[in-house]
Amino acid sequence: LGLTLANIVGNKASHNLTLAGELHIAQTADGTTRLTWDLLLTHHGNPGGNQFYNGFHRTWLALYLPTGSTVVHSDPEPTPPPISDDPRALGYHLELYSGESLRLRVTFDLPAGTDSLRLRRQPGANPIALRLSGVSNGCAFNEELELAQDALLDLTTCEVQQPAPRSTEQR
Numbered sequence: 028l029g030l031t032l033a034n035i036v037g038n039k040a041s042h043n044l045t046l047a048g049e050l051h052i053a054q055t056a057d058g059t060t061r062l063t064w065d066l067l068l069t070h071h072g073n074p075g076g077n078q079f080y081n082g083f084h085r086t087w088l089a090l091y092l093p094t095g096s097t098v099v100h101s102d103p104e105p106t107p108p109p110i111s112d113d114p115r116a117l118g119y120h121l122e123l124y125s126g127e128s129l130r131l132r133v134t135f136d137l138p139a140g141t142d143s144l145r146l147r148r149q150p151g152a153n154p155i156a157l158r159l160s161g162v163s164n165g166c167a168f169n170e171e172l173e174l175a176q177d178a179l180l181d182l183t184t185c186e187v188q189q190p191a192p193r194s195t196e197q198r
Contacts, residue, residue, distance in 0.1 A: 028064070029091035029147035030155070043072040043125070044086070045153050050146075052161035052168055060137040060163045060182065061099065062144075064090070065130065072125035088119045088131070091147070095138030102132045144180040159187065 034041045048066040055061050068088070092098070092115050105117040121129055137144070148155055155174040162168070166185035172178065179188040 028062075028093060028144055029089075030066075031087075031089045031091070031149045032152055033087040033089075034085070041086075042153070043070055044123075045069050045071060045156075047156040049158040049160060052159070052163045052166075054163045055136070059139070060141060061134065062137065063132065063134040065132045067128055067130050068121060068123065069128040070123040070125055074125040076125075085120070085122050088121055090117045090119075090133060091115045092117065092133075092135055093137060093141065093144065097136045097138075099134040099136060100132070101134075102130075142181070142183045144182065146174060146178045146180060148174045148177060 030046070032041070032044065032046075046066055046068055048064060051063045051065070053061045053063075068086075091113065094115055096115070098117065101117065103119065106120050117133065119131060121131075123129060146157070157172045157174055159168045159170045159172060159180070164182050166182055168180075168185070168187075170187060172187060172189070174189075176190055178190075181188065
């Protein structure tokens with residue numbers, strides 16, 4: 028489950044964007060694992076500041092669902108497919124002014140037999156504050172995570188595996 032943000036205007040407002048969200052896991056009556064990813068994208072720029080660093084931000088947000096996943100619902104609707112040639116990708120053209128937030132919610136079913144889910148984030152982007160909740164396959168999740176790097180959600184051992192933070196020391 029990957030996420031990519033791309034600034035598609037000529038300014039440098041990307042550093043003012045934060046993502047926070049909740050990933051809710053449930054099991055349907057037929058045993059399918061269903062996930063709802065609710066994301067909040069916020070532009071923290073100063074409306075009175077230098078517009079090159081704080082102004083209008085237009086972003087392309089792409090969510091990459093696991094191969095074989097089925098989309099149940101998306102709000103807003105994704106942009107039509109010719110933008111991306113990756114069949115796993117859902118793309119969204121989003122516009123934000125300083126001080127604004129947008130919510131994106133996607134519900135999808137994992138393919139049968141899925142025993143783990145890699146939570147991927149874009150290198151160089153701000154960390155993603157993520158609440159993980161719900162029950163599936165006998166696993167109960169209720170955790171707060173900060174995705175500064177990719178993590179692995181193991182649906183058999185009921186664990187979230189995150190690598191140790193990388194050292195910023197010069198060697």
